[in-house]
Amino acid sequence: MQPTLPTPMHPPRPAARPSRAEDIRATLEAEIEAGVLCPGAPLDERELAQRFGVSRTPVREALQQLAAHELVTSTPRQGAAVTRLTVGKVRAMLEYVGELESLAARLAARRGDEALHAALDAGLSLCRRVAATPGAVGYAAANAAFHEAIYQGCRNEILAGHIRVARRCLQRYRMRDFASGQQVAKSLEDHQRIADAIRAGDEQQAAAAMTVHVPAGTTGFAEFLATVPAHFFDGGHAAAS
Template sequence: MQPTNPTLNPPRPAGRPSRAEDIRATLEAEIEAGVLCPGAPLDERELAQRFGVSRTPVREALQQLAAHELVSIAPRQGAVVTRLSVGKVRAMLEYVGELESLAARLAARRGDEALHAALDAGLSLCRRVAATPGAVGYAAANAAFHEAIYQGCRNEILAGHIRAARRCLQRYRMRDFATGQQVAKSLEEHQRIADAIRAGDELQAAATMAFHVPAGTTGFAEFLATVPAHFFDGAHAAAS
């Protein structure tokens, strides 16, 4: 048996991601950010050229993404960014709405000066961005405001579930703040949520947050109108 030549097969340093893991992380970030939209094809040859690797690590990365339901792989058809059904998106929004409502309730119960300061900072950031032309960056400011509540609820298990679900939904929510009316509505609701948490009103904090997430009949219909039909697996009628 020929001994392995360490100069030809150098060991990977402990803790250093493999090329497949690097590729997976890059594609995952692009999917979550909406750079790679639902239904977008993922050609192994093109990806191998892009990352300067053979097709083996690309194939491994795609399989990892498929295991997390971010990519769908079909025989003789290749890989595409997974498209969710309208029904599944609605179910996930309902799930997020209930979790965020609970987080707001707990934040009101456990609120302290640090949380109140974080909410004020989040509100200020949202207002500053909203006042700029096009409100570019409002989505990030919105995320910062919500993150203050996740941390303020002091329940990392709950916060972790919310963050994971929001990442999964993000590619369907790229147009949440595309108009000044949407931004103004978000700002008004943020203020009401913050006021309820600061007052320690658990019921009002939970109810206001539940209204804020587009899971109800009217809110979901408005949300659905912002998402291109081809992003979904199936027709919009599935939502009825």
């Protein structure tokens, strides 16, 4: 009887490196979400190929991938550009985010513990420190950290994931959320009310405070709209009524 020989071991295959098209897509996607490439900004294939040091083929593939996620729009004879949303769609997305954030605050109040309360305190402290600096540079990041504490504290990763994705989609329209001291001051007041309600375990008040905080209501949305250049919207501001 022939002895059974051990199966030869094959070295693990190295993970495939992202293609140039994927690298370009990731870079452009990050720049669109951060507002570096604003809504309506043209995306010329030749210029992008020169920028990334590649042929136009991977650039074209990257733009097609972005178009599939509605971040880029291509039109005949005009080429590609960062997608501009209508005022109505931005409002609908803000309403959607507002409802999700309200639910997250409600669940955080229900499930709050010492870890969440400590995270809220840390977020509030960071927001106050940044707000006290000249120009409140970095307040948007501090604001995001405060909200992230609530997403973690709601203990519903599906809900938190939907909020994060929606906020990323809206970010390019919210680059001037904290452009004035008055906006920053209001944000701080809102954060304090939200945190107090969550600490108290008051689900209804936590949800209500978050609803007021997100610019989806009639007055809040009008104020938000005034901070966004009209040419960022498909059809301009006229669609808001």
